[in-house]
Amino acid sequence: xxxxxxxxxxxxxxxxxxxxxxxxxxxxxxxxxxxxxxxxxxxxxxxxxxxxxxxxxxxxxxxxxxxxxxxxxxxxxxxxxxxxxxxxxxxxxxxxxxxxxxxxxxxxxxxxxxxxxxxxxxxxxxxxxxxxxxxxxxxxxxxxxxxxxxxxxxxxxxxxxxxxxxxxxxxxxxxxxxxxxxxxxxxxxxxxxxxxxxxxxxxxxxxxxxxxxxxxxxxxxxxxxxxxxxxxxxxxxxxxxxxxxxxxxxxxxxxxxxxxxxxxxxxxxxxxxxxxxxxxxxxxxxxxxxxxxxxxxxxxxxxxxxxxxxxxxxxxxxxxxxxxxxxxxxxxxxxxxxxxxxxxxxxxxxxxxxxxxxxxxxxxxxxxxxxxxxxxxxxxxxxxxxxxxxxxxxxxxxxxxxxxxxxxxxxxxxxxxxxxxxxxxxxxxxxxxxxxxxxxxxxxxxxxxxxxxxxxxxxxxxxxxxxxxxxxxxxxxxxxxxxxxxxxxxxx
Amino acid sequence: xxxxxxxxxxxxxxxxxxxxxxxxxxxxxxxxxxxxxxxxxxxxxxxxxxxxxxxxxxxxxxxxxxxxxxxxxxxxxxxxxxxxxxxxxxxxxxxxxxxxxxxxxxxxxxxxxxxxxxxxxxxxxxxxxxxxxxxxxxxxxxxxxxxxxxxxxxxxxxxxxxxxxxxxxxxxxxxxxxxxxxxxxxxxxxxxxxxxxxxxxxxxxxxxxxxxxxxxxxxxxxxxxxxxxxxxxxxxxxxxxxxxxxxxxxxxxxxxxxxxxxxxxxxxxxxxxxxxxxxxxxxxxxxxxxxxxxxxxxxxxxxxxxxxxxxxxxxxxxxxxxxxxxxxxxxxxxxxxxxxxxxxxxxxxxxxxxxxxxxxxxxxxxxxxxxxxxxxxxxxxxxxxxxxxxxxxxxxxxxxxxxxxxxxxxxxxxxxxxxxxxxxxxxxxxxxxxxxxxxxxxxxxxxxxxxxxxxxxxxxxxxxxxxxxxxxxxxxxxxxxxxxxxxxxxxx
Numbered sequence: 009x010x011x012x013x014x015x016x017x018x019x020x021x022x023x024x025x026x027x028x029x030x031x032x033x034x035x036x037x038x039x040x041x042x043x044x045x046x047x048x049x050x051x052x053x054x055x056x057x058x059x060x061x062x063x064x065x066x067x068x069x070x071x072x073x074x075x076x077x078x079x080x081x082x083x084x085x086x087x088x089x090x091x092x093x094x095x096x097x098x099x100x101x102x103x104x105x106x107x108x109x110x111x112x113x114x115x116x117x118x119x120x121x122x123x124x125x126x127x128x129x130x131x132x133x134x135x136x137x138x139x140x141x142x143x144x145x146x147x148x149x150x151x152x153x154x155x156x157x158x159x160x161x162x163x164x165x166x167x168x169x170x171x172x173x174x175x176x177x178x179x180x181x182x183x184x185x186x187x188x189x190x191x192x193x194x195x196x197x198x199x200x201x202x203x204x205x206x207x208x209x210x211x212x213x214x215x216x217x218x219x220x221x222x223x224x225x226x227x228x229x230x231x232x233x234x235x236x237x238x239x240x241x242x243x244x245x246x247x248x249x250x251x252x253x254x255x256x257x258x259x260x261x262x263x264x265x266x267x268x269x270x271x272x273x274x275x276x277x278x279x280x281x282x283x284x285x286x287x288x289x290x291x292x293x294x295x296x297x298x299x300x301x302x303x304x305x306x307x308x309x310x311x312x313x314x315x316x317x318x319x320x321x322x323x324x325x326x327x328x329x330x331x332x333x334x335x336x337x338x339x340x341x342x343x344x345x346x347x348x349x350x351x352x353x354x355x356x357x358x359x360x361x362x363x364x365x366x367x368x369x370x371x372x373x374x375x376x377x378x379x380x381x382x383x384x385x386x387x388x389x390x391x392x393x394x395x396x397x398x399x400x401x402x403x404x405x406x407x408x409x410x411x412x413x414x415x416x417x418x419x420x421x422x423x424x425x426x427x428x429x430x431x432x433x434x435x436x437x438x439x440x441x442x443x444x445x446x447x448x449x450x451x452x453x454x455x456x457x458x459x460x461x462x463x464x465x466x467x468x469x470x471x472x473x474x475x476x477x478x479x480x481x482x483x484x485x486x487x488x489x490x491x492x493x494x495x496x497x498x499x500x
Numbered sequence: 501x502x503x504x505x506x507x508x509x510x511x512x513x514x515x516x517x518x519x520x521x522x523x524x525x526x527x528x529x530x531x532x533x534x535x536x537x538x539x540x541x542x543x544x545x546x547x548x549x550x551x552x553x554x555x556x557x558x559x560x561x562x563x564x565x566x567x568x569x570x571x572x573x574x575x576x577x578x579x580x581x582x583x584x585x586x587x588x589x590x591x592x593x594x595x596x597x598x599x600x601x602x603x604x605x606x607x608x609x610x611x612x613x614x615x616x617x618x619x620x621x622x623x624x625x626x627x628x629x630x631x632x633x634x635x636x637x638x639x640x641x642x643x644x645x646x647x648x649x650x651x652x653x654x655x656x657x658x659x660x661x662x663x664x665x666x667x668x669x670x671x672x673x674x675x676x677x678x679x680x681x682x683x684x685x686x687x688x689x690x691x692x693x694x695x696x697x698x699x700x701x702x703x704x705x706x707x708x709x710x711x712x713x714x715x716x717x718x719x720x721x722x723x724x725x726x727x728x729x730x731x732x733x734x735x736x737x738x739x740x741x742x743x744x745x746x747x748x749x750x751x752x753x754x755x756x757x758x759x760x761x762x763x764x765x766x767x768x769x770x771x772x773x774x775x776x777x778x779x780x781x782x783x784x785x786x787x788x789x790x791x792x793x794x795x796x797x798x799x800x801x802x803x804x805x806x807x808x809x810x811x812x813x814x815x816x817x818x819x820x821x822x823x824x825x826x827x828x829x830x831x832x833x834x835x836x837x838x839x840x841x842x843x844x845x846x847x848x849x850x851x852x853x854x855x856x857x858x859x860x861x862x863x864x865x866x867x868x869x870x871x872x873x874x875x876x877x878x879x880x881x882x883x884x885x886x887x888x889x890x891x892x893x894x895x896x897x898x899x900x901x902x903x904x905x906x907x908x909x910x911x912x913x914x915x916x917x918x919x920x921x922x923x924x925x926x927x928x929x930x931x932x933x934x935x936x937x938x939x940x941x942x943x944x945x946x947x948x949x950x951x952x953x954x955x956x957x958x959x960x961x962x963x964x965x966x967x968x969x970x971x972x973x974x975x976x977x978x979x980x981x982x983x984x985x986x987x988x989x990x991x992x
Binding site for chain 1 (some may be wrong): 567570573574575576579580581605898909910911913915926928929958961962964965966968969970971972973974978
């Protein structure tokens with residue numbers, strides 16, 4: 009029997025689609041990720057299920073939509089009984105590992121992982137990680153560790169101990185040296201896990217925190233890109249005119265005001281790109297290690313991100329809402345001998361597809377509870393049909409904007425449907441959004457109120473309703489012992 | 501401190517709204533239920549969340565809609581982590597009891613009840629009930645017990661051991677005497693529980709199987725109503741013309757063909773009425789017992805049904821789909837000193853409201869997970885607003901019709917929204933239904949395809965979508981320790 013395929017599932021955090029060499033960025037150098045994509049398949053239309061950390065990862069871990077797995081915001085627990093990628097691979101004698109961030113709660117759970125090298129980025133979670141101890145053993149002081157995202161040059165502001173809220177960290181290199189950075193550390197941990205696991209098949213989620221803010225990166229990456237050279241966002245000053253009131257409030261929440269300072273915005277973008285090249289360098293180191301260990305050809309590698317980063321677009325930083333900058337992510341999948349090098353596919357991928365793809369590569373059965381579809385039939389050309397639209401969800405009840413709008417917590421759900429040309433965002437108790445992606449790829453003009461689009465909007469609303477009904481949690485188990493009046497349920 | 505209020509929650513099975521004296525039936529005598537309604541409140545517009553046994557009871561038990569509690573068909577388990585009425589009352593030192601039927605799976609679970617006198621009706625579940633042993637101790641033979649729903653006059657047909665599929669049992673009295681009938685037995689069990697519980701506060705779900713088919717009832721009830729006298733259904737021969745194809749198939753599933761025999765139909769209706777008066781007599785016995793024990797004034801009594809019975813209407817027997825005969829049920833709520841006698845309210849009640857009503861009567865906090873609302877503010881006139889429509893759900897994936905229509909299991913969900921005038925039923929992959937209840941109370945004419953109704957249909961579809969988004973399982977818990985970026989979530 010053939011050796012079982014190892015699964016190396018890598019996520020960046022807050023990496024937007026257009027930030028890599030292979031996805032067309034004019035400045036950022038990512039030779040290792042480019043080579044990884046060229047060794048297998050690049051999926052150019054991959055969308056996350058929710059453009060915020062915890063929900064996006066929960067959809068990847070369960071292969072289930074947000075309304076099914078229950079993680080509708082950061083620090084919201086899974087619905088009882090949810091199974092993760094680790095649980096599924098455990099069933100088949102894989103050694104399942106997490107290295108890095110989950111952003112799930114309760115933080116004390118290991119979500120099925122046997123090997124659990126947790127690091128979530130924020131100092132508030134340091135007690136659950138070995139990284140602070142690692143820094144200490146490398147000579148960093150308590151203060152360096154606690155304020156590691158504050159440059160030495162700035163005075164820590166009370167209430168903002170984690171990092172400066174005004175992005176000024178971007179002007180200075182990190183006080184943690186490159187070789188001790190969290191990106192380096194997590195790569196080391198991944199290599200340690202792979203080496204120590206030896207011949208047993210393994211499934212590793214390597215979950216980086218970068219290029220997430222704070223905009224703190226060590227040299228040489230801090231000075232790698234000249235702020236003068238960075239491309240600037242395309243903006244439309246009166247964009248909000250056609251948008252729901254929520255967007256104005258959320259822009260404030262997202263500190264859009266800081267971005268009026270062009271010098272700061274250029275600096276942030278340069279540092280963001282530096283963090284990406286830093287990540288790429290460590291990717292190179294990791295891939296080389298797999299080669300050295302002789303297991304590269306027997307390892308499925310998936311690389312993606314949990315969501316994008318506005319980087320000043322729409323006058324925001326970070327993520328959420330449903331603009332392309334937030335929901336569109338890079339995805340590359342490589343498995344030598346199985347996936348043809350240089351494959352590029354434009355078909356719509358949802359990130360619930362990643363778990364079943366890992367399962368098919370490893371020969372695991374795909375349970376009915378999984379909402380996504382394996383990407384292999386798409387790559388093999390054996391998929392009889394494929395989705396023509398993608399969906400995403402968001403719940404803004406936890407934000408200040410909710411009360412500013414006078415809404416109850418249950419009135420804050422939003423769902424997006426996006427096909428090749430149109431993107432429609434439905435809010436249960438807010439004005440909605442419609443963008444013509446073909447003629448307004450910047451999504452500046454909300455066309456939802458245009459009477460000409462009435463039947464189109466209706467059609468897209470129905471798509472959402474029928475998607476919800478179809479994908480609502482599947483409870484296939486009928487106890488037929490006591491239901492003799494049912495004839496052959498579930499046989500097809 | 502006052503003595504805690506006891507909860508006596510009684511459900512009939514398959515009792516349609518218009519079958520009682522107090523709800524206007526011209527023939528059926530129900531003096532005890534009429535008096536119960538007059539002692540408190542009659543709710544004349546009460547609708548079940550799903551017109552099939554298990555899902556309807558699950559919504560009552562959890563106070564949560566079907567898409568939240570997961571019991572979308574008989575013998576489908578609860579979603580993990582669901583809490584029942586028994587669990588909630590246990591938390592407050594009530595003694596929680598079930599007497600009768602649940603129709604839940606797994607059948608070996610007690611769903612939180614401390615006292616569990618299970619009886620589900622069908623002989624296939626006899627192993628889980630003490631009723632067969634009770635019959636044996638009263639001199640019935642093994643054969644009498646096994647074939648108790650087959651009259652002695654008929655020969656048992658192999659494959660139909662539980663009861664005749666052609667309704668011929670209706671022509672003969674049951675072979676079990678009235679004093680040993682399941683309705684008598686369950687009433688005895690309820691009285692036994694109440695007596696033995698003494699001063700400890702209790703919550704009892706008395707869950708009758710009748711007037712559910714088979715149409716088997718002992719004398720004097722079998723001959724109580726003359727088939728000549730029964731009102732006959734109003735029918736429209738070409739009704740199916742405007743209906744979705746599903747309805748033709750479901751009518752076959754529901755054995756509509758037998759009902760072309762007028763003599764049989766009259767007989768069935770007469771027996772159905774007999775079963776109702778039988779139930780009413782035992783209600784009288786139970787209520788008298790409460791008085792004798794001196795606890796009537798300290799007991800909230802709720803009486804309702806899990807759904808209705810077509811009784812030949814729309815050429816069907818039994819339930820499901822969304823016609824009034826199936827979804828509209830009687831509801832009476834009585835608590836002397838708290839609810840004014842003779843109250844009648846036409847406001848819309850959904851059966852998810854029953855659990856929070858019990859909770860308020862007993863002084864229990866109503867958890868956020870509960871979708872329903874206590875009916876007390878409605879009775880007190882303190883409700884600032886009240887719902888203007890009701891919703892119900894159904895999943896027909898388990899029926900033969902699914903494959904006849906060429907549908908996948910996930911394409912079989914239906915949702916109804918009904919307001920004062922209109923009823924709209926949405927199928928994710930089927931033609932839909934719209935009825936004008938004001939001008940077509942029989943629901944003979946499906947108006948969904950009428951171009952004049954396009955914007956009305958659109959509006960009702962949006963009601964369903966927004967209801968789904970708003971009521972989707974509430975996961976309020978955000979771990980704020982690690983979410984300092986959220987300002988005062990959930991404070992209102």
